[in-house]
Amino acid sequence: MLVNASDISCLRQWIADAKRIAVVGHTHPDGDALGSTVGLALYLQAQGKEVTCLYPDCIAANLRFILPEGLPVHIHDAQKRSAESAVEKADLIFLVDANTFKRTEGLEPVLKASPARKVLIDHHLNPDTDSFGLVFSTPEISSASELMYWMLKAMEEGVVPPIVASRPLPEGPSLLSGRGWPEIGGTTPSPIGTALLTGMTTDTNNFANSVFPSTLQMASELLASGVDRDAILQQVYQSYRENRVRLMGYMQSENLTLLPGGGAYMILTKAIQHRFDLKEGESEGLVNVPLTIGEVRLSVLLKEDEGHFRVSVRSKKGTSAQQLAQRYFHGGGHENAAGGKLFIGEDIPSPEKAADYVEQALKDFLQ
Ligand SMILES: [Mn+2]
Incomplete structure (x- = not known):
């Protein structure tokens, strides 16, 4: 399934309308859950939104580097009240890298009860489309982080990336220009690009499975923008006990x-x-x-x-x-x-x- 250009326009409008946004990842968050949610959250923060990242339970030590300073994060297991209050205050909720709120464990009831607009961005089979106003579900892709990359690019640049249905997208304001991401040849790697390349790397088991032409194109563009892949590999695969x-x-x-x-x-x-x-x-x-x-x-x-x-x-x-x-x-x-x-x-x-x-x-x- 390809991402639809009119859905991208709708998403852009929902983001413009929102003040407080909750970005939710699944239980036992892996590199892709963290990379895709953090990439999205940083993008939203850069647009002046109040953003909170929420995860049901604890984050593996070798993946904590994905969470940047200055991004509010709540772990439901450890901070039940503040995590649930962030959901209740949100007027826009994203679930990323999971196909149903069930995968958020203890957060599920408060997420389901919320009257906020809800968006699903995922690459698993059988998405629970009934629980979301907007669904971006693409199983033919390496990772949620890659899907997020092409969606952010579509929203930012009005271009038609390889996974987006080939209908021209309306021009939008660009946050990317001047930020060094993801322009080819840029010198300042963006933390968004680092988070997304990390998530794609772990979900493909370092390019061993689910690698598509679009995956290599994403990697190529991010490397050209200055993202330090060696540093990512060392953090993820060479920092164990x-x-x-x-x-x-x-x-x-x-x-x-x-x-x-x-x-x-x-x-x-x-x-x-x-x-x-x-x-x-x-x-x-x-x-x-x-x-x-x-x-x-x-x-x-x-x-x-x-x-x-x-x-x-x-x-x-x-x-x-x-x-x-x-x-x-x-x-x-x-x-x-x-x-x-x-x-x-x-x-x-x-x-x-x-x-x-x-x-x-x-x-x-x-x-
Ligand atoms: Mn994934």
Whole structure:
């Protein structure tokens, strides 16, 4: 689905009408959730809007650099009252990098109850279009950060970027001129560009998947504008603690189960998390590792949480991670990268039964 030029004009008007804006990301925000929301928030701030970024829960240490100083951020888990009051005061709400308010966990009721105008900007399958006045949903793109890049460019420059339906856009006032972004050859990288390039980089697993011609064009334009990709890579991929590397080794050596038919799974129990002193975001990337084995086409990682397991699913082309997540784990996402939950008490009687459940699910699904 292409972004529609008249929707861009409508969005521009809604932003012009708004005073206080809430920009909301999903639970356990990843690099794309943070990059796309921060990129949008900085753009709105530059237009004189009062902007707050909201996330349901804590942000991984290696991703905190994406949040710039001077941008109000509320984490609902830790700052329930201020986060909900920011939603109540907002006259315009954005949900970015998630297809439904359900993915905002505890923030969902106050978001649904708000009478504000609501905009969805996302790249997952099956968007909840009923809850939003404006929907920008494009699954054929690398990331929400890339979608945001082309939308901001369309709003700013009145040009027709590669993902926008080819109808001329009305000219608008340009914030980009004089800011060094995203003009080719500029020398001052914009924090907006840095946030968006970071989000695209993490969602493509550093250009390993979901890379489209438009993705490389975005990267090219941002590099030309002076965004420091080396600094981004160092922050995201080379700032972990020692315990993470040891955990990755342990899980691959002692915990990985391969099934006939191309299934693989690992279960990160609370005991293992405790043993390695695991913090939010420190198992990021682990689910991708089994796919490096020739026979494996579907990899599942279960991470024990309160009352449920968080489930990550990755697949090779031709096998649908999204279908597995939807059928067996109350989830969904993208064709080859999806997620969900396995509820203790509802789906399985006790945490010890998780292995049986995931084995059966993989066997059924892959036969
Ligand atoms: Mn994303």
